[in-house]
Amino acid sequence: xxxxxxxxxxxxxxxxxxxxxxxxxxxxxxxxxxxxxxxxxxxxxxxxxxxxxxxxxxxxxxxxxxxxxxxxxxxxxxxxxxxxxxxxxxxxxxxxxxxxxxxxxxxxxxxxxxxxxxxxxxxxxxxxxxxxxxxxxxxxxxxxxxxxxxxxxxxxxxxxxxxxxxxxxxxxxxxxxxxxxxxxxxxxxxxxxxxxxxxxxxxxxxxxxxxxxxxxxxxxxxxxxxxxxxxxxxxxxxxxxxxxxxxxxxxxxxxxxxxxxxxxxxxxxxxxxxxxxxxxxxxxxxxxxxxxxxxxxxxxxxxxxxxxxxxxxxxxxxxxxxxxxxxxxxxxxxxxxxxxxxxxxxxxxxxxxxxxxxxxxxxxxxxxxxxxxxxxxxxxxxxxxxxxxxxxxxxxxxxxxxxxxxxxxxxxxxxxx
Amino acid sequence: xxxxxxxxxxxxxxxxxxxxxxxxxxxxxxxxxxxxxxxxxxxxxxxxxxxxxxxxxxxxxxxxxxxxxxxxxxxxxxxxxxxxxxxxxxxxxxxxxxxxxxxxxxxxxxxxxxxxxxxxxxxxxxxxxxxxxxxxxxxxxxxxxxxxxxxxxxxxxxxxxxxxxxxxxxxxxxxxxxxxx
Numbered sequence: 001x002x003x004x005x006x007x008x009x010x011x012x013x014x015x016x017x018x019x020x021x022x023x024x025x026x027x028x029x030x031x032x033x034x035x036x037x038x039x040x041x042x043x044x045x046x047x048x049x050x051x052x053x054x055x056x057x058x059x060x061x062x063x064x065x066x067x068x069x070x071x072x073x074x075x076x077x078x079x080x081x082x083x084x085x086x087x088x089x090x091x092x093x094x095x096x097x098x099x100x101x102x103x104x105x106x107x108x109x110x111x112x113x114x115x116x117x118x119x120x121x122x123x124x125x126x127x128x129x130x131x132x133x134x135x136x137x138x139x140x141x142x143x144x145x146x147x148x149x150x151x152x153x154x155x156x157x158x159x160x161x162x163x164x165x166x167x168x169x170x171x172x173x174x175x176x177x178x179x180x181x182x183x184x185x186x187x188x189x190x191x192x193x194x195x196x197x198x199x200x201x202x203x204x205x206x207x208x209x210x211x212x213x214x215x216x217x218x219x220x221x222x223x224x225x226x227x228x229x230x231x232x233x234x235x236x237x238x239x240x241x242x243x244x245x246x247x248x249x250x251x252x253x254x255x256x257x258x259x260x261x262x263x264x265x266x267x268x269x270x271x272x273x274x275x276x277x278x279x280x281x282x283x284x285x286x287x288x289x290x291x292x293x294x295x296x297x298x299x300x301x302x303x304x305x306x307x308x309x310x311x312x313x314x315x316x317x318x319x320x321x322x323x324x325x326x327x328x329x330x331x332x333x334x335x336x337x338x339x340x341x342x343x344x345x346x347x348x349x350x351x352x353x354x355x356x357x358x359x360x361x362x363x364x365x366x367x368x369x370x371x372x373x374x375x376x377x378x379x380x381x382x383x384x385x386x387x388x389x390x391x392x393x394x395x396x397x398x399x400x401x402x403x404x405x406x407x408x409x410x411x412x413x414x415x416x417x
Numbered sequence: 418x419x420x421x422x423x424x425x426x427x428x429x430x431x432x433x434x435x436x437x438x439x440x441x442x443x444x445x446x447x448x449x450x451x452x453x454x455x456x457x458x459x460x461x462x463x464x465x466x467x468x469x470x471x472x473x474x475x476x477x478x479x480x481x482x483x484x485x486x487x488x489x490x491x492x493x494x495x496x497x498x499x500x501x502x503x504x505x506x507x508x509x510x511x512x513x514x515x516x517x518x519x520x521x522x523x524x525x526x527x528x529x530x531x532x533x534x535x536x537x538x539x540x541x542x543x544x545x546x547x548x549x550x551x552x553x554x555x556x557x558x559x560x561x562x563x564x565x566x567x568x569x570x571x572x573x574x575x576x577x578x579x580x581x582x583x584x585x586x587x588x589x590x591x592x593x594x595x596x597x598x
Binding site: 022023025026028030031032 | 450451452453482554579580581582583584585586587588589590
C-alpha cells in the first residue's frame with residue numbers, strides 16, 4: 001500500500017513538471033484612451049461663430065436673457081434657446097466657442113471665455129449671433145502658453161479628444177486622459193427677434209461671470225478680474241486681483257459680490273466698482289460652495305465627494321448684517337447639494353440625487369420643506385417670474401411654481417448623447 | 418517549479434460493492450501551484466453515481482491570487498483499476514477583500530468561467546468510503562473593474578469618471594487529497 005502510494009505520488013510529480021509552462025497567467029487591460037485634437041490659436045479664434053442648432057450633449061452653466069435661455073455646453077459653445085413659451089422651449093442656434101465654461105450678457109452682448117480669451121458676441125438678434133471682438137489672454141490660468149504676445153499661429157491648443165477603447169496586456173504601461181464631452185451637429189430651428197432686450201441677464205448660483213452695472217466680474221482659480229463694459233460691445237480690462245484659492249462661484253447682490261470658494265465665502269464691496277475691496281469673510285470646512293444672498297442672509301451649500309476635501313453636505317445660512325463678520329445662523333444637513341436660488345420666501349436647493357427641494361424660508365432658523373421633486377439630478381437653478389429653470393445631469397427642466405402647493409413640470413429639453 | 422508537499426486526509430471505510438445509482442460526496446483539500454504563488458483550495462462535490470459514472474455539483478474555495486468560490490458541475494469516470502478522470506465546468510465567483518481606499522477608486526469584481534480537469538487514484542477504505550489523491554489543472558477567470566473618480570470640479574462641473582477593466586485568466590496545477598463517502 002505504502003509502495004503504491006509513494007510510487008503514485010512520484011509519478012504525478014513527474015507528469016506535472018512538463019506542464020509548468022501551462023500555468024502562465026494572463027491579464028488583459030481595457031481602458032479608454034483620449035487622443036487630443038489640436039488647433040492653432042488662430043483657428044480657435046476663427047471658429048467662434050453661430051451655427052445651426054445642435055442637440056444638447058452636456059449641460060453647463062445656465063443664463064437667462066429676455067425670452068432666451070443661454071445654455072453652456074462645457075468646452076464647446078452656447079445653445080441659444082427661445083423660451084418665449086416655457087412649455088415649449090426651442091433650440092434655435094448654437095454659438096461655437098471652444099473652451100468655454102462661463103458666460104454673462106449685457107445690452108445684447110454675450111461675454112464668454114474661450115480658453116484664455118474673452119469672446120464678445122452680439123446677440124441683439126439672437127437668431128443671428130455675430131462675433132464682435134476678442135480680448136486676448138485675459139484669463140492666464142486657462143492659457144497653455146506663457147507669452148500673451150506669441151504668434152497665435154504658433155500656439156497649439158487641445159480643443160477636443162477622440163475616445164478610443166484600447167486593450168493591452170496588464171504589464172504594458174498605459175496612460176490616458178480625461179476629457180469634457182464633445183459631439184456633432186444637427187439641423188433645424190426657428191427664431192424670433194426680441195422686441196426689447198433687457199440690459200443684463202441672470203446667471204445661476206454656480207456662475208463664475210457676473211455683471212453689475214457697467215462691470216463684468218469674473219473669477220478664476222484664484223483671481224477676481226474686473227472689465228469695464230460701459231460700452232458693451234467693447235469691454236476694457238480694468239483690474240485683476242488674487243483673492244484666495246480654489247474660487248468656485250460669484251454672486252452679485254446690491255452693491256456687493258459674494259464669492260464662494262473651497263475655503264469659505266468672501267464678501268467684496270463695489271463702492272469702487274473698478275477695484276472691488278474685501279469686506280468680510282466666513283471660513284468654514286473645505287467644500288465646494290455656491291452662495292446666494294437676499295440682503296439679510298447669505299445661503300451657502302457645501303458638498304463632499306470632490307477634491308474639495310470631503311467636507312460635509314449641508315446648507316449654511318449666515319446673517320450678513322455685519323458684513324465684516326458674517327455669523328452662522330443655522331446649518332441644515334443635505335444629501336449632496338449643488339446650486340440654489342431664492343425668490344421671496346421660497347428657497348430652491350439642487351440636492352444631487354435627492355432632486356430639487358423647495359423650502360419655505362420665512363424663518364431661516366426653521367426651514368419648512370414644501371416640496372421635493374426627485375427622479376433627476378439637478379445642478380443649478382434660476383428663478384424667473386414663477387418658473388424655476390433647472391439644469392440637471394440629463395437636461396434642462398422648467399417647473400411652474402405659481403402654486404406652491406402644486407409645483408408642476410412645464411417642459412424638459414433632454415440631452416441627446 | 419516548487420516542491421509540492423502532500424497533504425493528508427486519512428480515515429475511511431471500505432467502499433464495498435458499488436450501487437448502481439447512489440449518492441456520493443467528494444471532499445478534498447489541495448495545493449495550487451501557479452505562476453505567481455503556491456496557494457490552497459478546498460472543495461466539496463456532491464452528486465450521484467451510476468455504474469462507473471458520477472455527476473454532481475461542486476463548490477470550492479480557491480485562494481490563488483484572488484479568493485474565489487467556483488461553483489460548477491463535475492463529471493467523473495472511474496475505471497477498474499481505481500483510477501478516475503474528472504472534468505468540471507462552471508462559474509468562478511469572486512470573494513475578494515478590497516483593501517485599497519475606495520474614495521477615489523472603486524473596485525468591483527465580476528464572475529467569469531471556471532474549468533478543471535484531472536486524474537486521480539482512489540483507495541477503498543471500508544465498504545463505502547475511499548481515500549482520494551488526484552492531480553489536475555485549473556483555469557479560473559475573473560473580471561475586475563476599477564472606476565476612477567476625478568474629483569476635479571469647477572462649480573458642479575466635474576471631470577467624468579474613467580475606468581479600467583482587467584480580465585484575469587489564472588491557471589494552476591492542483592494536487593488534492595480527500596475522501597469519498
